[in-house]
Structures are given as structure tokens and as C-alpha cells.
Amino acid sequence: MKFHATPIKGLWVIELEPFADHRGRFSRLFCKKELAEIGLQAEIVQVNHSVTVNKGALRGLHFQNPPYGEDKIIRCLRGEVFDVAVDLRQGSETFLQWFGQRLSPENNRAMFLPKGFAHGFQTLQPESELIYFHTQFYAPEYEGGFRYNDESIGVNWPEAVTEISDKDLALPTVSSDFKGI
Numbered sequence: 001m002k003f004h005a006t007p008i009k010g011l012w013v014i015e016l017e018p019f020a021d022h023r024g025r026f027s028r029l030f031c032k033k034e035l036a037e038i039g040l041q042a043e044i045v046q047v048n049h050s051v052t053v054n055k056g057a058l059r060g061l062h063f064q065n066p067p068y069g070e071d072k073i074i075r076c077l078r079g080e081v082f083d084v085a086v087d088l089r090q091g092s093e094t095f096l097q098w099f100g101q102r103l104s105p106e107n108n109r110a111m112f113l114p115k116g117f118a119h120g121f122q123t124l125q126p127e128s129e130l131i132y133f134h135t136q137f138y139a140p141e142y143e144g145g146f147r148y149n150d151e152s153i154g155v156n157w158p159e160a161v162t163e164i165s166d167k168d169l170a171l172p173t174v175s176s177d178f179k180g181i
């Protein structure tokens with residue numbers, strides 16, 4: 001794995017390094033020892049998978065509140081997505097700044113989000129599949145989120161939004177007294 005720093009400290013793009021031969025490819029998706037270099041300390045306790053049927057569909061921006069904050073690794077297995085992380089860390093010099101990265105099987109990129117980030121993505125291809133590695137269990141009572149089009153965050157989504165859940169449409173915008181998580 002190669003690690004590429006982003007403009008937001010602690011947020012990394014992971015480049016997988018597939019071995020290719022006449023049979024196809026082999027990639028290491030997770031390595032505790034290598035990921036320790038970019039700050040992954042906790043155990044992975046849950047692996048999730050999502051399929052999004054339509055191009056332009058959007059999920060996010062999601063996070064879990066303390067004490068269920070989590071690190072996440074996100075990899076696209078099929079299709080292509082524009083993946084977004086938003087810095088919600090209290091006192092961070094990049095507070096409320098966002099970073100976007102295209103993820104696809106072809107570009108071999110994955111994202112590493114430490115605790116304190118919101119996450120969302122928009123599909124750039126139909127039938128896009130993601131696999132997520134999480135360091136916390138799903139805790140619905142600690143779920144948090146912000147509206148994908150919150151102006152104080154200002155994510156520049158690449159496509160018109162064709163689909164979004166009612167739950168995500170009902171998410172709040174960032175209030176002026178929000179200090180982070």
C-alpha cells in the first residue's frame with residue numbers, strides 16, 4: 001500500500017498495489033501493520049458493503065458521535081464514486097473543510113478517515129459498490145449527519161443529485177454554535 005497525504009491532516013488516500021499476472025490480480029485490502037503508519041490504532045470490528053444502483057445518487061454526510069466515533073476505510077469494488085470526507089474535529093485548523101477523491105476499482109484508491117470526520121459519496125457510475133472497514137460498531141442512537149449541500153461546508157458534488165434517502169434529506173445544516181465532535 002502507498003499512502004498519499006491530503007490537504008487535511010490525518011486524512012489519507014490509500015493506493016493499493018495489485019499484483020497482476022496471467023490469472024488476474026491480487027490486492028491487499030487491509031493490513032493492520034501498514035495502516036498503523038497513518039494512524040490506525042483501533043481494531044476493525046465491522047465490515048459493511050453497499051450497492052447503489054443509479055448514477056448521481058448520494059449518501060451522506062454521516063458520522064457517529066462519541067463514544068462511538070470511528071475510523072473508516074472505504075474502497076470501491078465496482079463502478080465509480082466521488083468520495084467526500086469533512087473535517088469535524090474540534091479545534092482542527094481545517095475544521096469544516098472537505099476533501100473529495102474519485103474511487104474506482106481501476107484507480108486502486110481507497111480513503112482512510114480517522115475519527116471526527118463526516119463521510120459521504122456520490123455515484124459516478126450505475127451499480128457502484130463500496131466496502132467499508134469500521135473501528136466501531138454501528139450505533140444508531142449515536143448517528144449524526146449534515147446536509148450534503150450545507151453551504152458552510154460547500155462540497156462541490158460533480159453531478160446533479162438523482163437520488164437521496166429521506167433520512168439524508170432531513171439531516172440538519174451545521175449550526176453556528178457547532179464546535180465539532
Ligand SMILES: Cc1cn([C@H]2C[C@H](O)[C@@H](COP(=O)(O)OP(=O)(O)O[C@H]3O[C@@H](C)C(=O)[C@@H](O)[C@H]3O)O2)c(=O)[nH]c1=O
Pocket residue numbers: 048050059060061062063119120121132138165167
Ligand atoms: C450504516 C448502517 C446501517 N444499517 C442499517 C440501518 C438501515 O436500516 C439500513 C440503511 O442505513 P442507512 O440509510 O444509514 O445507510 P447509508 O445511507 O448507506 O449509510 C452509510 O452512508 C455512508 C455515507 C457511510 O459513511 C456509512 O458509514 C453509512 O453511514 O442499514 C446497519 O444495520 N448497519 C450500519 O452500519
